[in-house]
Amino acid sequence: MCTMISEKTNITGSGKSDNRWIPINSCDVYFDHPDHVDCEHAIMLSFCNQNDPINSRISLEITPESAKAIIEKINLALAKGEKVTDNIL
Amino acid sequence: MNTYNTHDYEGLIAETVKIKSNNGDEVNAYLAKPLIEGNFPIVVLIHHLPGWDELYKEFTRKFAHHGFIAICPDLYHREGNGSPDDVAAQVRSMGGVSDKQVIDDILGASEYARNLSNNNDKVGVFGTCSGGRHAFLIGCSSNKFDAIIECWGGNVIMSEENITDKQPVSPASLSQNLNTPLLGLFGNDDVSPPPKEVDEHENLLKKYNKEYTFHRYDGAGHGFMYHDRPYYRQEQSVDAWEKIFTFLDKNLRG
Numbered sequence: 001m002c003t004m005i006s007e008k009t010n011i012t013g014s015g016k017s018d019n020r021w022i023p024i025n026s027c028d029v030y031f032d033h034p035d036h037v038d039c040e041h042a043i044m045l046s047f048c049n050q051n052d053p054i055n056s057r058i059s060l061e062i063t064p065e066s067a068k069a070i071i072e073k074i075n076l077a078l079a080k081g082e083k084v085t086d087n088i089l
Numbered sequence: 090m091n092t093y094n095t096h097d098y099e100g101l102i103a104e105t106v107k108i109k110s111n112n113g114d115e116v117n118a119y120l121a122k123p124l125i126e127g128n129f130p131i132v133v134l135i136h137h138l139p140g141w142d143e144l145y146k147e148f149t150r151k152f153a154h155h156g157f158i159a160i161c162p163d164l165y166h167r168e169g170n171g172s173p174d175d176v177a178a179q180v181r182s183m184g185g186v187s188d189k190q191v192i193d194d195i196l197g198a199s200e201y202a203r204n205l206s207n208n209n210d211k212v213g214v215f216g217t218c219s220g221g222r223h224a225f226l227i228g229c230s231s232n233k234f235d236a237i238i239e240c241w242g243g244n245v246i247m248s249e250e251n252i253t254d255k256q257p258v259s260p261a262s263l264s265q266n267l268n269t270p271l272l273g274l275f276g277n278d279d280v281s282p283p284p285k286e287v288d289e290h291e292n293l294l295k296k297y298n299k300e301y302t303f304h305r306y307d308g309a310g311h312g313f314m315y316h317d318r319p320y321y322r323q324e325q326s327v328d329a330w331e332k333i334f335t336f337l338d339k340n341l342r343g
């Protein structure tokens with residue numbers, strides 16, 4: 001709550017909330033005290049549509065170790081996916 | 090903590106009210122006050138970074154239960170309405186709210202409460218986390234308050250690279266201007282502020298011979314009084330509430 005460590009990026013994607021999909025165009029990444037998960041500091045991901053950022057927000061808070069594990073898996077999946085698509089193209 | 094007799098009548102009213110910020114903006118605030126006769130001190134609550142949430146409304150009613158007119162303005166009111174954590178996320182995404190705006194809202198809340206009947210014209214300020222920082226800042230910026238409670242205020246000591254347009258001054262650099270008794274509550278396991286920063290904070294208060302009391306709890310970290318969060322520490326929290334009410338009774342009553 002008090003680190004104010006915050007990073008923001010524009011993205012293109014969709015998110016599901018309240019059983020419906022909505023377009024998502026913004027992601028904030030925080031490192032701070034979490035609201036819910038049981039750890040001192042967490043990585044918090046806040047996805048939203050900037051046309052209605054408050055009501056469109058889809059949020060996630062995970063331990064730093066979990067964040068690193070996800071980053072690793074995303075990079076692995078990206079590398080495998082790009083290899084497949086490169087072969088097709 | 091039981092401070093009442095079971096024979097006593099007890100009643101309070103708690104509701105959302107519209108206040109006028111010192112800058113003229115209309116802002117929502119949560120007001121809780123005793124229904125019994127008497128002249129009650131005022132406590133203005135400055136909510137934390139997670140927003141104008143249920144915890145802060147509980148805190149507001151707790152102060153009223155202990156015989157204070159308690160008022161907590163929604164510092165994020167201008168950014169829109171929604172679930173408090175969603176509003177807080179939006180505020181955070183925008184880099185927070187400005188110190189000047191917060192001070193204006195606190196002054197507005199204080200003025201609103203001073204205009205209510207049954208107040209004794211004494212005003213205390215209570216804040217945690219970013220609100221703790223704001224509490225100290227307002228104690229150094231205004232002479233309209235009679236007691237300041239700063240709970241684990243992060244960024245009271247700000248390095249040059251953390252200075253922004255919204256937070257243009259490191260509150261610690263204003264320590265010389267503090268003219269109100271200060272109670273500080275901190276957890277020794279906290280990393281924002283870490284014990285080293287609390288030391289620096291305290292050294293400045295000593296240097297300028299300010300009236301202050303710091304309590305620093307072992308086995309407690311950031312937000313140790315938040316009973317809705319995993320880092321709640323019951324023993325330290327109970328003790329801290331006792332110290333808060335003792336401090337306020339001393340400085341705001343009689």
